[in-house]
Amino acid sequence: MNFLKIPWLELQLLLPLVGAVVAGSFSSAVRASRWTLGFMIVGMFISLGGLAANVIVQEPGRLVLGQFRLDGLVLPMLPVLSVLHFLSHLGTSKSRMTSQHCVAGLVSMGLTSAAVSCQSPWLFVGILYGMILLPLWDLKAQAQPIRGFVVYMIPVLALLALGWWSYDPLSRIWSMGFLGLALTIFGGIAPFHGWLPGLFQRASLGTAMLLVLPMVEVVGVLRFLIPQAPEWVLKVASVGCLVTAVYSAGMGIIQSDPRRFLAFLVLSQTSLVMFAVMMQSATSITAALCLWISVSISLAGLGFSIRALEDRFGRLSLREHHGHYDQVPGLAIGFLMAGLASVGFPGTIGFVPMELLVSSSAQQGLEFSIPLAFTSVLNGIAILRAYFALFTGKRPVTSVSLRMTLSERWGIVLIALLIFGAGWFSPSIVESRHRIAEQLLIGVGGRAAPAAELPIP
């Protein structure tokens, strides 16, 4: 079969669902986990294959089922999403692995792939409904209270439904308002962020990260909101995102629980992506699209290290020094690498996107650049504080070896290669993202609906 004719998107969407059925059929968690890992690895190769094929053809993919398309916006994101799910599965310890966890991971992979490639608002809304159900399932399975999550998510679902129901091309202000507010709550923009730290604390860390890190709300904003929303709405939203980024960065510094620290760091970084999107300039959207990739990968790496630590030592506190460096130096290095990459440390995947973001904010005025620089400062401090708390201090004596397992080792190697490798390949990524950003902006103000025909990088 011709490489270019392979139905990559169909495979990308169907494989996780088939995998979920297969994994769910096993009663043994070990077998289910192995099959899940296999499906995820194949999924990664399929996403890379789709990327390669579309880059060769240089045309947006055809419409699949009338609703999904591999376009320039989504192409680099599918491999990133696959890696995210792969890392999440790899980071789950054998003792906590269940068939349900495997099914949830594969379903999440299918849903997020569908959400980013989806071209119609109503289907996007439906997929978001599905994505919201997964953490609920996880909280229920772990006998954790769901009220806090539900209180925030019911308005999201209601607003999404209202936005879809009131959608009218001639009078779009209400539907845009409903959709925008729903995505704002879903994106955790202050003051609607209360569900996110709670979810990180109560749900399994993998589930929480798989809901937040794909940042599907960014796709929603780019595809359905930016081309039609009035400019003042986006301006107000951008200020809200910036305030959230600074606030979360500050909150991250004073946390005593690594999960809450991670939640606020994730919130701060995802708000930066949303902020960049809302600024509506080619440079800022380029920055947003690059940050989207770098933040997803680096924070997935940070979460991976924290999960591995929790598997060994249980819940830790950042108020004491635990001295785990000597026991798990690989995790310590992974933690530091991923954390610093998320704040744009030179040489890492985050450097160029962060530079682009700060530079694009300067075009709007220094009143935007200064809080951004401040956010970067605070996040950097929070990361090193957490690193010192977790990995320095008096070395605890244990009777068994706590060295990294083989799967953790592979996870850290993959994270390291992505963080530094993608840092080197930043120019080509930026170039392709900039073309997409320019194309997206052609549609601003409702002149066109360009997102459906975005060029291939």
Place this chain on the structure above:
Amino acid sequence: MPASDLVLTIAGLLIVCAPVFLLVTFFATFLLERRLGEQTISRLIQGVIAVGLLAGLVAAIRMIFQGLAHYEIELGDWVITPRYHLKFQFVLDPLSLSYVLLTLVLAATIGAFSTRYLHRERGYNRFFVLFAIFLTGMVVAALSDTVETLYAGWELVGLSSVLLIAFFQERPAPPRNGLRVWIVYRVCDAALMLAAILMHEINGAGDFDHLVGNHAWPAHDPLLIGPHFAWLGVLFLIAAAGKSALVPFSGWLPRAMEGPTPSSAVFYGALSVHLGVFLLLRVSPVLDSSAWLAALVVALGLGTSAFAYLAGRVQTDIKSALAFASLTQVGVIIAEIGFGLRYVALVHLLGHACLRTLQFLRAPSLLHDHHQLENAIGTRPRDPAPEWEQHLPASVQRALYRFSLERGYLDSLLDRVIARPFVRVFGAMDRLERSCDRLLNGPDDPDHPAPREGGGRGGDTV
């Protein structure tokens, strides 16, 4: 490309690539889970520094004989968009070559010293990995011809410095002090980042060439520099003040002495503490943009020098005393820059860095010798105070003593004005958020406990 240009380009790239190769080697061993032996590391360090040093000398000799004062090495454009331009470019000129040769000479000395000093020490590998990051950062910053390249090197130096301060990580104090230094560094990094943006906004690019025109450092085209550069100068000055521990950021310098002696020598005696000075020398045309900016530089330099002299007089451990002695000279060098004496400042910097490195390295054995001397003569030799101090009234002497002992109250000032209000505000917000969470979700399940409360107090490690 003419043959001479090719030689200079290759030499310049070799200087940068040598430490990068070292980093890549360490990274590969980490990925492959291999551990290098002490001897292998030692040889690698020596080899890499020797290659860099040789390349630096070749470049310097070539430039002297050709009468070249400025040579650019372009690595091409990293990112180009219509509104943003990121370029990595290096420059060979008297300033960059002097500083990079100083870096390599001192790194060679410290490398050779450390292989013996840290022999069989746990963390030997870690020390040299951080040393490699530091060396890469210094070389990149020294040769940088764009503000982005300088920023990249600057950050690498900062990170490696902080992790080396926390080198003896089993004790509680080194990580705590490391974090404190990191906070100051991050603030000055933000100032440098904003300066880079402002430079892009003013010039459309981050190249230092746009500041000097066709001239070679330290000369520049006065027409290129207008009064609107003053704010840019202030941002550069804040960045330099953080990195070089100028007032009011001086409090971190004695804390940085927690690291092993070789790192204290190379960072706080010689190279890192002078990086702020180097930055001001590199952007010296900006300092000429306004008289009040130059006056501010002089005042900051002299103020730091006076403060460090006083604080140094009451130190009871040799490393802190040396650190403040370094700072005294750094202040003087900064003042020289403010006065426009660029070459004097450069020569002062080079001489001072070499002297201080030797003093730091000699410090442990000097103490030993001193104790032997005291035992031999049966008493402790007294160092009489300078005569001018004895003419001061007793109350002034007491006030100065307290001021010096408390290191100018700088740390407590920053704590009281910035750190505590920050922790108090965000702590209150955290408590509020946790209350809302409890209201919605109920109290935590004892089988799956939520983390301990008390983020409001900020925790011990803030």
